[in-house]
Amino acid sequence: MFSQTRQELEAQRILLKEEINRVNKLLFTAQKNEKNALEDLKDLNQKIEVREKLIATIDKEAKAITREINSNQKEIDKLSKELEVLKKDYAEMIFKSYKSKSRQSRIMFLLSSTSFTQAYKRTQYMNQYAAFRKKQGEEIGVQTQKISELNKVLRDQKKSKDTLILSEKEQKAQIELDKKSKEGLVTQIKRKEQQYRNEIKIKQREEAVLSAKIDKIIKDAIAKSNANKGTTKNTGFALTPEAKALAASFEKNKGSLPWPVDNGLVVRRYGTQAHPTLRGITITSTGLHIATNPNANAKSVFNGTVLAIQVLSGGKKAVLVQHGNYITTYNNLENLYVETGDKVVTGQVLGKIFTNKVTGKTILIFALHKETQRQNPSSWILKR
Template identity: 60%
Template sequence: MINKKLYISILIILFSFFSVKSQTRKQLEAQRIKLNKEIKQVNSLLFKEQKKEKNALEELKDLNKKIEVRERLIATINLEANALSKEIRVNENELEKLKKELKKLKEDYASMILKSYKSKSQQSRIMFLLSSQDFYQAYKRLEYMKQYTSYRKKQGEGIAKQAKVVEKLNDSLLYQKQVKDTLILFQKNQKQEIEDDKKNQERLISLIKKKGSKYKRDLQKKVAEEKKVTASIDKLIRDEIAKANKVTKTKLKTTPKTVKKNEFVLTPEAKALAASFEQNKGKLPWPVREGIVVRRFGTQPHPSFPGITINGTGLHIVTASGSTANAIFKGTVLNVLVSKEGRKNVLIQHGNYISSYNNLESVYVKKGDRVGTGQKIGQIFTDKVSNKTTLIFVLFKNTTRLNPASWILRR
């Protein structure tokens, strides 16, 4: 006979097991897909184009990035495979338990049907009714017979449902084993790829060591130049804030007492815009359609040369050739700066925030223009030697630099 409570409890266990476990595995699967996409982007954006002039440091930096992403991918595959192995073991135990339960249910049902057949023939049913003492007892006996027939029917249906649960779990188990086999094969291929990359890495490190002093001098010179450019941009931004404040003070006809030096004087509209910008922290769109971050924000060791420290003023994002920089939020073009090499830097004001889009070849906006979220503001410069298209994306609150990665969407 079917134990109804046991059947319901089995379904609840199965449901809770699949929802919790699959959620964990779905997160790992999503992470694996994301990392696999990132590997493809690295190959496409950093290795697809042949560099006209090879630079061992630049090659090593790109290779390190690929190895780092691939190692994260392998680690994720391991976690996903382990999660699948645990799932399979639990499912195998559960399947065995369900099969035993189903066998017992079928045996009980068969025994009940046999007894019913022997004891409840058509003639005995009629005699059972006719032997009633009165009409009310006969009616009750008839109802009992109907209920008993209905109960047997439900038992049969219950067994059919239980069989489907077993079949579904069995199919799920086979699928999980196929997924695990595919993951293991994929992991094996990734390990081979990383071994090849590490051989190239060793070759480049050896080459850099031979010309260490030259590379070090070149790097130190580049770092010093970047500091000068950063200081120049900082001064320009302070000047732009001062200019903007003159206009705002004229409009307001009074100077707020709380405003400090090198901070924007805000109109009520600008305050509302700044508040809206802050509310969208972590949800702002990327300044490029697709791309990979090759330099993070903040002070960090050089990725290819030990002993050299670099400072990331924002995010260095490599994207596809011909790509445009897009505004991350609505605002007003504060200014368009031009470097001595002819590269453009568009500064967009969002209340007391500024988003900076540097290393542009051409721009589509001018000072004073109002721009919308996602609007194209310029084409990003492609280096003719390295064939890389890199946007330098910087974010300020007044004159203080912020980490843009904390403000834009995670990819």
């Protein structure tokens, strides 16, 4: 906790607020034809989770400011004590100088010297004394300025802390409202729990069938590339020098690939995971499920070639783009702007993402393979 600076916490708080805005915009403003308590609860849980992270971050940031305030207050107290000593010494110096001038002038002090050397030393002494007094006066000015600046910083810090505390109270009040809504949804789900469980199983089977089809397309493409090279070795793509260079470039960009949508929110992670709302159910996701705006387009995350187009149930489509020995898949499209064999570049529009008229959501399923091995897309795209 303490390894994070206040600047890092502030940046994290801003990102979480942006994520809450995306959650509200992409999950809660969609025009739904039917109410689905299970979907609504999943969305609400995601909003609550992000808001809880925001509250925790605000709390850490407020504590960091408190530590800064305490540190600055100690520094002000220390400087104030030093300033008092400086002022006291300076006052005594001025008083002694005044008394000295009242008894004899500087000229008489010099003329009373018994030798030239003594007169010279007395001149040096008087100059040094005057310079020291001037320096003391300047130090008082500098110290006073430091305290003034620290006091201003302190006021700003206290103001920032008060603002954060108010924001935290607002977030906590909102989360209580969300939790009350959650209780109502849980009650509704319990009445139709078996129906929801059956629907989840059907969707999981459909995703498994699609995944198997994509795996076959990749395996066939690997076999074809090897056949063209006159070999039966099918452990991986037989790549041309150009394709090897593309794959190497793709690998170098791991963690910094652009998102396949302009504005997106991950609503389901990659891999095997517990169902977000129903206990005892495990779901497997072959890619990232990314919610985006209605009428949004899917975009290629890197230069490549359209390997294949898969037509799914209901007329929905999936586009596979090959980047050397890497394959990215863009699933749940309704209109396509590319064809098999097309060369594409980073950011090129591939197709329009399907919007579910029942849920009102626009979801892109983004998957990534190296040869036939599935990869976690979250490790490859930019962190948000």
